[in-house]
Amino acid sequence: MQSCKSLKIHFTEEKSIFIMEALTTVSTVTPPSITRAHFSNPIFSLSFAHKISKPHLLNITQYPKSTSTKFNVISPSVPTEAAAPPEEETETGSLDQEEKFDWFSHWYPLMPVCDLDKRAPRGMKVLGLDVVVWWDKNQNEWRVFDDRCPHRLAPLSEGRIDQWGRLQCVYHGWCFGGSGDCKLIPQAPLDGPPVHSFPKACVGVYPCTVQYGIVWFWPSTDPQYKDILKKKKPPYIPELAHPSYAFQTYYRDIPYGLIEKGGKFGQKAPEEDVLIFLCIPVSPGNSRLITVIPRHLWVDVFYSKWKNHMTQNLIVDSDLYLLRIQEEKVLKAGPLNWQKVSFVPAKADGNVVLFRKWLKKYAGGQFDWGTKFNGALPPIPPREQFFDRYWSHVVNCSTCNGAYKRFKALKISLQMFSVASVAIMAATKPGMISVAARNTIAVAAILCFVGSKWLSHFIYKTFHFHDYNHAFK
Template sequence: VVQHDIVWVWPNADPQYKDIITKKKPPYIPVLDDPSFSKLMGNRDIPYGYEVLVENLMDPAHVPYAHYGIMRTRTPTVKVDREGGRPLDMKVKKLDINGFLGKQDWGSSNFIAPCIFHAFADVEVDQENRRLSLIFMCVPVSPGNSRLIWTFPRNFGVWIDKIVPRWIFHIGQNLILDSDLYLLHVEERKIMEIGATNWQKACFVPTKSDALVVGFRRWFNKYAGGEINWKGKYSGALPPSPPREQLMDRYWSHVVNCKSCNTAHKGLKALEVILQIMSVVLIGIVAVTKQNMISMVVKTTMASMAIICFAASKWLAHFIYKNFHYHDYNHAF
């Protein structure tokens, strides 16, 4: 069934579930069907598991550190460190098999088990009636791999999405995902060494800002047995870690599956080739043209244009590689 422009599938081919849609429907999020809100979506295949993906999205305390200099965060009234971290008062309410509710100073959140995390500002917090939601859909793919679908509907600045191409937004969003991707890939392996159900022995989560992470792990252990049931398709063992460039690849994990990014990639690659051809052609014209046929000014101009085209093609090649293929991130800032 298609809902919110997403295809939902019941993960069981048993004939008894043939008409499951008549009994159980996908989670409905009203804001995604509200025409007054923008609704740009993105997706990416992630090289770490579903449970690590979910808990990372539920953890706002890591943002000033893992995404330092990339994501804007609220400036604390009292700066306690250079990154701008601050205490966060968060709590979990009403945890059951269907998920749980979360509360923090700026708003609320809802974990709709097993795959949706929806965070939103409370009405009483924003008196200007500006609404912004952060909606993440986390899909288990295989041990050590998951898929993230995201959308951030808002009812202000909607015109921006009609002017700015979607791939521009995806460059920034992929940069955020990449900035802690390697850390989370390694974290998952550290947890697996101890055992997923004993995750608390690998992690130190003493503060109120850890409430949602602890809540999710409690839900995951209680209602899912602390692991994904792969129905015999996978053993549960994590695959070997690939080279860093392959691990953080953007092209195969996002670009080929995104119409906007794929179109932009093809267009920019074509422009790169055109610039290279123009550079060669201009140099060729200058080289074969007899001295008395064109003035020195024209020759100099053509040579300069050739250099500019060549330099532009090199810059564009770097831009394409960095934004559509691989962008490493160094936390030693």
């Protein structure tokens, strides 16, 4: 049995409500009634399955029977059915070391491969660790290094991959091979001692692998974990492993550590889909969400991937501010005392209660950042920065970044055509062109100008900032 099972919730009614909560610092749902061995990887993985009534790519071949644990935690027909209020839990002493969850002894997803560029390194933060992901063309593998050059601690993610396929620090030109060994120190004399071969010249290497089209890494550079992949693999998700399942991924950094989503009353459930969330702790108050979405080949023809991602952005935006404020209040009350300030009597809150109990039992109610952070949340930035889409998603998504550049090019083209049209009319003497032609050019110039202004607003609202006000939704 693999180390991590996916949580699968089956909807039996058309109307449904779904509420999920997972601290980014936990990123897993582990009901306390289940043994820890069943959920030993802190990646929150959630999949939905619904009865299918129309032809779909997923039903071409039947899936092998999944070993996923199934929970019927929602009663859609009675969405507000009351249950006995859970007993309040108060803070207790320190955790038993045998039961304490080790956050740094598990695989974590970093980034979908489709959004990585083999020509340039990519810097990322996970679990408070600064790492750099880059393509080793000599071994045809992705590598994950500590994002600091051992020379003067400059970020390697700001470097380049040289013509020999080595990761080069652009500060002083040090070059590193795929195993982390230093290949070149330009400042060292050729006839001097081989200082590049000294152990202190090497960069820290994290074990990594590619699974389900996503780069995963083990958050330790300790040599004892060099071959950890042979002993322990990333969590197995049977739906993604099946060859008949075609999917696409969505990625976004979100400025809160608590992830909680809710459906709407009367919302009709999809016919059949498998939706998987991978929630990764980044730093206090920040997390990363990778969503695996099934591909509908016919829909893809008429509905571009970037449009799908913008829809996902809107969904994430809807709860951003609410959850950030909620997280502050929970932290203020004390992570172990969240039930003192919350009232969760409905069955729809079942997952939340179970998750919080697991978090308390195995992690003391919160992620253990060690000496990296004190756990305090950063101040809430201005709304335009808080709801920013460009730096949290677009710049890292190859599809959305491509669409963004195309729209910008179109906007510039419209502006240039508008200016050129005005210039032509200004430079043309009366009588050289007909009145009809002159009017046509004028109308075209106006339309291009108006179109460029509308497109500028569309680009900003779609790819940069879209304030979400629930009062007007």
